[in-house]
Amino acid sequence: MYKLLIADDEAFERKTMRFILKKSFNNLDIVEDAKTGAEAIMLSEEYKPHIIIMDIKMPEKNGLEAQKSILKFLPNVKTIILTAYDNFSFAQSAIKLGVVDYILKPVRPDELKESLNKTIHLLKNEDTSINAFTDLSYDRDSIHEAIKFINKNFNRSITLELVSEHVHLTPHYFSRYFKNNTGVNFIEYLSKLRIKEAKRLLVSTSKSISRISLDIGYVDSAYFSKVFMKYEGVSPHKYRLSQKKPPLNLEIP
Structure with missing residues (x-):
């Protein structure tokens, strides 16, 4: 399961991409959206995404400025840039900042899916021993936090969706991982x-x-x-x- 952050100041674009990705990929955990470059940096620090879809033109900081800051604490993040401008100098700047792909706006579903497939393939081919250890550590921490949350709130109207949201995992992924680690399902x-x-x-x-x-x-x-x-x-x-x-x-x- 790969965590993905969408950073775009246009609400319609964010909703469209979220819809396409949820429909097409079952191995993505799409975290909270960022509406500005500054939010993209802040949410990247909080969620530590594997993939970022970053609009180039955003308030406060543009996409490339945000990418430069994010690389300082997430050097292996895979970023796909969205842009309304198709020019060679921009592509050069993006490549220097480790951007794996860029897509012209408005986003076409087939291009978005193709770019995500390419990015996920890159992640799978990286040093799996290091990445797997990081993911497992994060997931173990999530399960411990979930159990702590359930133990504290079991007497409330508590649901699988509520707990999975608390630990920032999708309900489907959380349900499967919870059972694998505890031996019983959530209910x-x-x-x-x-x-x-x-x-x-x-x-x-x-x-x-x-x-x-x-x-x-x-x-x-x-x-x-x-x-x-x-x-x-x-x-x-x-x-x-x-x-x-x-x-x-x-x-x-």
Whole structure:
């Protein structure tokens, strides 16, 4: 999965490229868009993209100025420049700054896809041992952050999409990687966490089943009981009764 940043001050162009890329590539994680050259630098520091699609004409800093700054902390980034000008001197400047390709605006879908395929091929052919280690380290950190987020917010209306957005991964990629690293899928992990807390509340408090259901993130108490039965083999009510300590049987001498 390659992280990609789109930097363009025209909202329509950004939406068009995002639509084309999402439809054509399943190995791209498209991060937050940049609307200016300064934003492109800032978001590149935050997300560390593998690929940047950079408009040449943007406010604050132009595309080449932003590329020059980004190369200082992302020397291996693959940048595709968008330009409305087709001239040789521009191409020379772009090549000197490590730009892998440039596309004339307005962007044509076939040219964009061809350029991305070429760029992804370049990434795959680079030193895979170094790049794989970097990606794995990033993904491991993302999973740890996701688990921390779930553990803290399991009692809210939490979804796969919400968690994947929190760690800046696509839902599909996050779902697959989460299961590969934890051995369970997102729903199963969340359910087990909630049931564990429900068991504690059933034993240590006198709260009603409905109240406990709400406290652990289930709005529907009937659904909560169904999930509880699935994992524990008994209803919440029967579990509570089974955990009550019997009265002490003291013999009077």
